[in-house]
Amino acid sequence: MLRLVFAVILLVLSGVAARALDCKTASDQTSLNQCSDKDFKVADAALNAVYGQVVGRLANAAASDAKGLLTTAQRDWLAFRDAECAFRASDSEGGSMHPMVALGCKTQLTQDRTAALKRYLSCKAEDGDCPTAAAD
Numbered sequence: 001m002l003r004l005v006f007a008v009i010l011l012v013l014s015g016v017a018a019r020a021l022d023c024k025t026a027s028d029q030t031s032l033n034q035c036s037d038k039d040f041k042v043a044d045a046a047l048n049a050v051y052g053q054v055v056g057r058l059a060n061a062a063a064s065d066a067k068g069l070l071t072t073a074q075r076d077w078l079a080f081r082d083a084e085c086a087f088r089a090s091d092s093e094g095g096s097m098h099p100m101v102a103l104g105c106k107t108q109l110t111q112d113r114t115a116a117l118k119r120y121l122s123c124k125a126e127d128g129d130c131p132t133a134a135a136d
Helices: 002-018 029-058 066-088 098-119
Strands: none
Touching: 029 066, 029 098, 066 098
8 A cells, every 4th residue: 555655656746747748749868768757657556556456355355365375476577577677678778778668668567467457356256267256
């Protein structure tokens, strides 16, 4: 919960600075890097919100260890995302476009993870792989 509050505060603060930056017309590398950072922060805030909803569903889960398993999976996924993006962006290391490349990767993978977590909010027990299904 604290992480979500922190993410929202960062999002609000970055929004103030981003108003002066038009990411649709940004063309210099510094602006492109700033826009990539903004995109990642939005994606990360969305991920944290959906993750919180899934955790909330697990309060009533039949499997008592489901919340711990999700926490482990999420922690491992974050490590994977960061390592994968470091690898993908390794060719640009030291260059001015490196932040844009690394953040673009993190944004995409974060959006993918958010979509995967959202599926847990609409799955049904009969799906067979739905630890968040409401008990009938």
